[in-house]
Amino acid sequence: MTKILLTNASVFDGLGDELQPGMNVLVVDGRIEEVSERPISAQGAVVFDLAGRALLPGLIDAHAHVFAVNLVEARNRNMPLTEMTARAVPRIRAMLDRGFTSVRDVAGGDVGIRDAIAQGFIPGPRLFVGGPALGQTGGHGDHRSLTDDRLDIDYNSSAFTFQCRVVDGPDEVRRAVRNEMRKGADHIKVLASGGVGSPADAIENLQFSKEELEVAVHEAGVRGKYVCAHAYTSEAIRHAVSAGVRTVEHSNMIDADTAAYVASSGAYVVPTLVAYEETAKHGERLGLSAYVMDKLDLVNRAGIAMLGICTDAGVKLGFGTDLMGEMEYAQADEFAIRGRVQKPADVLRSATSVNAEILQQSGRLGVIAPGAVADLIVCDGDPLRDIALLSEPHKNLRLIMKDGAIHKTDLSSH
Numbered sequence: 001m002t003k004i005l006l007t008n009a010s011v012f013d014g015l016g017d018e019l020q021p022g023m024n025v026l027v028v029d030g031r032i033e034e035v036s037e038r039p040i041s042a043q044g045a046v047v048f049d050l051a052g053r054a055l056l057p058g059l060i061d062a063h064a065h066v067f068a069v070n071l072v073e074a075r076n077r078n079m080p081l082t083e084m085t086a087r088a089v090p091r092i093r094a095m096l097d098r099g100f101t102s103v104r105d106v107a108g109g110d111v112g113i114r115d116a117i118a119q120g121f122i123p124g125p126r127l128f129v130g131g132p133a134l135g136q137t138g139g140h141g142d143h144r145s146l147t148d149d150r151l152d153i154d155y156n157s158s159a160f161t162f163q164c165r166v167v168d169g170p171d172e173v174r175r176a177v178r179n180e181m182r183k184g185a186d187h188i189k190v191l192a193s194g195g196v197g198s199p200a201d202a203i204e205n206l207q208f209s210k211e212e213l214e215v216a217v218h219e220a221g222v223r224g225k226y227v228c229a230h231a232y233t234s235e236a237i238r239h240a241v242s243a244g245v246r247t248v249e250h251s252n253m254i255d256a257d258t259a260a261y262v263a264s265s266g267a268y269v270v271p272t273l274v275a276y277e278e279t280a281k282h283g284e285r286l287g288l289s290a291y292v293m294d295k296l297d298l299v300n301r302a303g304i305a306m307l308g309i310c311t312d313a314g315v316k317l318g319f320g321t322d323l324m325g326e327m328e329y330a331q332a333d334e335f336a337i338r339g340r341v342q343k344p345a346d347v348l349r350s351a352t353s354v355n356a357e358i359l360q361q362s363g364r365l366g367v368i369a370p371g372a373v374a375d376l377i378v379c380d381g382d383p384l385r386d387i388a389l390l391s392e393p394h395k396n397l398r399l400i401m402k403d404g405a406i407h408k409t410d411l412s413s414h
Contacts, residue, residue, distance in 0.1 A: 002404065003028050003045035006376070009055035011035070012384060014353040014367035017345045019054055019384055027374040030404030035368060048411060050378055053398060056348070057366050058101025058125075058375030059390070060355035061331065062270050063249055063320025066092055066127070067108035068163070071279065071286050071325035085113065091328050092117065092124035098332045098393040100125050101375035101402045102365055104320075104358070106189045106228055106249065107133035107141075108163045114186075125402070128359050131180040132165040133189040133230070134173060134216065139207040140195035140230060142166050164191070170215045173208075177219040186359075188220045190245070192229040193236030196276070196295045197288075197324075203232050203253070203295055206239055213243035226360070228270070232299060234258035241267045247318065247358055252276075252299040252306050259313035268358055269315050271307060272322035274334040276300040279327055286326060307341040317342075318358050319351035336388040344387035374404040378411070 004027040010019040013035075026034040026042050034040055069079075069087040092113075095103055103125040105114075114127040135141025141164030167176050177188050190213060194205035201207070217227045221244070228247040229240035234255045237248050241261065247268040254262075254269070262269060279288070280296055288296070310317055319338070321331045338347045356366030364373055378399035381389045389396045400408040 001029055001044075003042050004374075004401075004404065004406075005040060005042045005045040005047045006055060006378075007039075007047060007049050008052055009050040009378075010052055010382070011368055012054060012056045012345075012348060013369060014057040014349065014356075017384070019382060021052065023055070025055065025368060025376070027376075027401070027404050030374050032368060032370055032372045032374050034370060048399065048409070050399075050411065053411075054379040054381065054383055055368065056377050056379060056383070057352040057368055057372075058377055058400075058402060059099045059351045060102045060104075060319065060359065060366055061095065061100050061125075061321050061351075062104045062247075062318040062355045062358050063106050063272050063322045064095070064103045064331075065108050065163070065322070065324060066103070066105050066113060068324040071283070071288070071327060088113070089122055089124075092122060094328070095331065096124050096400065096402065096407055099377040099390070099397050099400055100331070101377075101400070102126050102128070102355075102359065102361075104128040104187070104355075106130060106187075106320075111184045123407070128186040130185050130187045130189045130228075131183065132163060133191055134167050134176055135164045135191040136207050136212075137166055137168050138201065139166075139205070140164075140191040140193070140198045140201055142201075143198065167212075170211050173212045173215045174219055177216050181219065181223045181225065185225065187225055188216055188227045189249075190216055190227055190229050190240070192240040192245070193231040193233055195230060195232070196279075196299060197292055203298065204235075206236055210239065210243050213240060213245065217244035224360075237262065241265050249320065250299070250322075251310070252302040254306055254309055256309055256313060259309050259315050262310075263314040263316075267315075268318050268354070269306075269310050270318035270320040270358070271303065271310075271338070272320040272334075273303045273307075273337045274330055275322035275324070275327065276303055277337060278323065278330045278333070282326065304337075304341055307338065311342065311346070316354055316357070317346075317350050318355050319347070332391045332393050334391075335383075336391040339387040344384045347387050348383065374401055376401040 109129040194201035226246040352366040
């Protein structure tokens with residue numbers, strides 16, 4: 001039996017608005033056994049005195065792409081999976097180094113990389129994966145060249161396997177979803193509108209029919225899973241949510257009426273604002289086309305307003321980053337961006353307990369409470385006063401614990 005006792009902690013439990021000073025937390029065999037303001041007796045425990053530092057649940061990123069090792073998608077094509085995995089491993093470890101103990105991969109990550117982490121072969125956050133995203137011909141996920149007129153697309157080719165599978169019609173959608181469910185996927189991702197990085201579709205393009213989306217939702221739902229949808233415009237968001245989609249990714253161009261509809265439907269929105277700000281800084285240098293850069297400017301300008309619109313409507317906001325390739329280093333900057341509009345406690349709940357709801361892990365992840373998995377981070381300062389502290393994890397995070405095992409610890413100075 002392994003016991004770790006964290007004493008003199010200022011606890012954010014994932015649910016409240018303030019730090020609770022003078023708290024003690026006992027971890028036994030990877031689970032939180034006790035949280036108390038009174039001293040905890042735990043014979044044989046390894047004790048860490050946090051000296052009043054903030055103790056938070058491990059962070060959760062609900063929109064990442066661990067295999068997106070290049071910003072420009074075409075450079076990922078024809079890359080052997082072995083090379084892609086080797087290049088993904090340091091990206092995955094860096095996420096844990098930033099305090100992200102759980103990550104939802106929403107296009108590309110498969111059960112193999114998820115299980116390799118779970119089995120200890122790769123250090124990193126626990127992954128929740130959906131395999132390739134599903135997109136329609138000519139949609140956001142169709143990155144074929146204009147001269148590629150194949151209608152009998154080889155779905156096993158490297159152009160589609162890792163990031164997206166092109167499917168058309170309810171029967172193809174049904175087969176693709178059932179196949180990912182067969183392999184043990186945690187969710188399904190569909191591309192319900194045009195996107196920034198795709199070469200042949202405008203952002204406002206509506207993608208997939210309602211019947212196609214409903215088939216995906218049904219096939220995932222009968223197995224206890226759910227569908228998340230890439231969508232930017234209000235029309236695309238309504239289209240997806242009306243078909244039963246549970247989480248909407250991005251949503252930069254949402255309006256107030258649509259936000260109210262999303263809230264009343266019980267769906268979630270997962271903003272990914274750092275992706276646009278960071279890519280706008282470097283995209284042209286890294287090879288993005290003028291057309292893509294124009295679309296990037298459009299969603300970048302709309303993103304901050306989206307936070308206020310969704311908050312006012314009562315939409316549950318998750319926390320995502322969506323950083324590709326060279327941009328991955330900026331993952332924690334999403335905290336500072338969200339802090340421009342939102343209260344720190346709201347941002348922290350998004351990255352902990354709300355994201356745990358999205359992952360279907362309420363009470364298990366994203367909280368500091370008896371019975372929860374012992375995913376914990378210790379931060380200098382008070383992130384409930386200054387959320388930007390989490391944007392500098394290498395400076396401010398003093399302890400990172402995942403599943404009760406200490407990944408990093410440095411409590412030597414305050």
